[in-house]
Amino acid sequence: MNDPDLSRLETRLGRLHARQRLGVETDHEAQIFGYGRNFFHLENSRLFALAVEYGLKATGLYWRGKRNATRVVLRENIVRSAVLPPAFDGYTVLQLSDLHGDASLRAMARVREMIGGLTYDLCVLTGDYRGPTHGPHGPAVKIVAELLPAITTPVFGILGNHDTVRMVPDLEDLGIRMLMNEAAVIERDGARIHVVGVDDPHFYRAENIEKAVATVPDDDFSILLAHTPEIYRQAAHAGFDMMLCGHTHGGQICLPGGIPITLDSELPRRLGAGAWAHHGMAGYTSRGAGTSIVPVRFNCAPEITLHRLEVAR
Secondary structure, three states, X not given: OOHHHHHHHHHHHOHHHHHHHHHHHHHHOOOOEOOOOOOEOHHHOHHHHXXXXXXXXXXXXXXXXXXXXXOOEEEEEEEEEOOOOHHHOOOEEEEEOOOOHHXXXXXXXXXXXXXXXXXXXXXXXXXXXXXXXXXXXXXXXXHHHHHHHHXXXXXXXOOOOOOOOOHHXXXXXXXXXXXXXXXXXXXXXXXXXEEEEOOOOOOOOOOOHHHHOOOOOOOOOEEEEOOOHHHHHHHHHOOOOEEEEOOOHHHOEEEOOOEEOOOOOOOOHHHOOEEEEEOOEEEEEOOOOOOOOOOOOEOXXXXXXXXXXXXXX
């Protein structure tokens, strides 16, 4: 990273956060064993990806899986809360997660087509814009840039374990408000809610919930954006009303009935995909719109999600 880029990142994140995050990436970004929340990081292994790909080709399933990966579906989720201000009754959030855009081109074309016909009030991106976990990030940013003209609302984003902190200035240049252990206020008819975002909690373990909620009043409705549901306990006990996340891909390669072979996460399987709840906090884990490791899906369709907030009556 050249000096002007480093200076810009330090200005945006603060000298300590920027240098710590860059240092951790330099030391660990391609690491397969150790570090992160779990021990094995197969997404960093090209050898593993090739083994899965050729194994599927040998069985004749590979091309079917590739077709499945382009069939993005729209899912809808209703969240009812007694804390939600009446002014936000019906407020709708579009969630796009795990785009892996440079590795999922046909799926991204489908996403662009789908979101052009939707109505919503806010869009959130819950991480993993890049296909590989290291290397150039320009192609992934370009794919995000191609999606944005179809989005008609403000956009908030966070980083995932496939993303480098070097992407932050580029994504913000596109008009995305990146939340790096930060909170944003949304106002409507004199009422307000808060959207809070944390840095990647899975591999880089860079989340700081305490810093992120420092400006959020205890009694206000708040939504946490975190790349992985693995910090669901911390989030619930921090008082969040809602948590939106991704990372698991719902398993991506699942047995019939949508049973995941692996979620690549340390969490109960009930949190692996779709809506869930913990200690009064409503949660949702997106299956993601793209693919990771191999460009296939089985028994687990890629998705984009509309979350409708309603006042509990």
